[in-house]
Amino acid sequence: MTVRVGMVGCGGIAKWHTSHLEKMDDVRIVATCDIIPERAKEMAKLYGATPYDSHLPMYEKENLDAVFVCIPPGSHTDTETAAVEKGINIFVEKPMCLSMAKAKEVAKAIEKAGVVSAVGFQDRYLDIIDSLRTFIEDKQIGLFTGAWVGGMPTVPWWRVKAESGGQIVEQTIHLYDLARLLFGEVETVYAAAGKGIMTGIENYDVEDYSSVVLTFDNGTIGNIITGDYLKDAVPRNGIEIYCEDARIEYELRTAVRYHSRYLVREEKRIIDQGLRSDRTFIDAVKAKDPTMVRSPYRDAMRSLAVTLAANESLETGKPIKVCYK
Numbered sequence: 412m413t414v415r416v417g418m419v420g421c422g423g424i425a426k427w428h429t430s431h432l433e434k435m436d437d438v439r440i441v442a443t444c445d446i447i448p449e450r451a452k453e454m455a456k457l458y459g460a461t462p463y464d465s466h467l468p469m470y471e472k473e474n475l476d477a478v479f480v481c482i483p484p485g486s487h488t489d490t491e492t493a494a495v496e497k498g499i500n501i502f503v504e505k506p507m508c509l510s511m512a513k514a515k516e517v518a519k520a521i522e523k524a525g526v527v528s529a530v531g532f533q534d535r536y537l538d539i540i541d542s543l544r545t546f547i548e549d550k551q552i553g554l555f556t557g558a559w560v561g562g563m564p565t566v567p568w569w570r571v572k573a574e575s576g577g578q579i580v581e582q583t584i585h586l587y588d589l590a591r592l593l594f595g596e597v598e599t600v601y602a603a604a605g606k607g608i609m610t611g612i613e614n615y616d617v618e619d620y621s622s623v624v625l626t627f628d629n630g631t632i633g634n635i636i637t638g639d640y641l642k643d644a645v646p647r648n649g650i651e652i653y654c655e656d657a658r659i660e661y662e663l664r665t666a667v668r669y670h671s672r673y674l675v676r677e678e679k680r681i682i683d684q685g686l687r688s689d690r691t692f693i694d695a696v697k698a699k700d701p702t703m704v705r706s707p708y709r710d711a712m713r714s715l716a717v718t719l720a721a722n723e724s725l726e727t728g729k730p731i732k733v734c735y736k
């Protein structure tokens with residue numbers, strides 16, 4: 412079977428996905444869609460695909476097996492539901508939208524249609540995360556810290572909170588998702604944030620920095636910091652975990668270091684997690700088996716819920732019990 416793929420959104424991350432898909436003999440990129448028609452045309456030209464400037468005609472006219480929805484967080488409309496109602500399997504980039512009501516609507520439609528869904532939490536496909544999970548499997552984790560502190564992404568929608576959700580929702584969600592994978596479900600979040608370092612940037616209304624305390628159902632406590640104001644400083648992205656017999660340092664998509672009193676052991680990433688994630692989705696589509704995917708929509712929704720609760724805590728100044736329902 413050749414899997415016929417359509418791309419919705421032809422920007423930065425869409426190109427990353429097509430760079431994986433073009434390596435697969437059993438995949439054809441047959442249609443591309445972007446509200447900026449030149450972008451759809453440019454990508455279509457590379458693959459002999461048909462360009463569209465809107466998703467509905469593309470779903471209607473092309474006989475698609477799968478779509479990759481790679482649009483800004485605040486731009487999701489019926490982009491997902493219209494696809495799954497036609498029986499098209501979907502890969503949706505994180506964060507899948509900016510409200511739980513919308514996410515629930517999509518999750519229900521996916522389940523009703525029985526299609527395969529995947530969300531772009533690529534860290535779940537890392538070899539070094541697989542072995543980290545095995546290492547901590549039987550251990551009680553007391554504390555962890557996480558950091559996603561770097562510079563501001565240049566895409567224009569990013570700095571507008573109504574379009575991106577802010578940095579916690581748009582970027583640090585990768586660490587919140589990983590924390591759920593490693594430690595269990597989050598019960599409460601308590602967030603504080605600050606502004607004033609990033610000045611003179613048109614349309615900028617996101618927080619410059621924030622710190623969020625998380626409590627988990629199994630007693631683990633964590634703190635995740637987020638910031639976008641670094642310029643010449645070296646960024647920090649990753650998680651540190653404190654076990655009885657090791658302090659573990661996960662450096663985002665690069666390495667995991669296990670520090671114990673007498674030994675430091677470093678494990679470097681070997682597998683390309685992005686390629687593995689896209690390959691797994693395509694294999695699941697071919698097998699018609701949603702369970703093969705490590706980050707199906709319904710599960711990813713729980714990570715979205717945690718980050719939206721962190722935003723609510725920022726707005727109210729109060730600790731928030733995360734609501735998954």
Ligand SMILES: NC(=O)c1ccc[n+]([C@@H]2O[C@H](COP(=O)([O-])OP(=O)(O)OC[C@H]3O[C@@H](n4cnc5c(N)ncnc54)[C@H](O)[C@@H]3O)[C@@H](O)[C@H]2O)c1
Nearest residue numbers: 420421422423424445446481482484486504505506531566
């Ligand atoms: N998984 C990851 O590691 C990762 C990395 C980067 C970005 N992302 C996510 O991918 C998404 C897109 O980010 P990006 O960096 O590619 O942004 P981008 O701005 O480079 O590309 C988005 C594209 O979508 C188009 N678009 C907007 N609304 C559309 C619609 N309704 N139909 C069709 N096209 C539409 C825009 O014109 C633009 O070309 C975001 O949610 C972002 O968080 C994920």
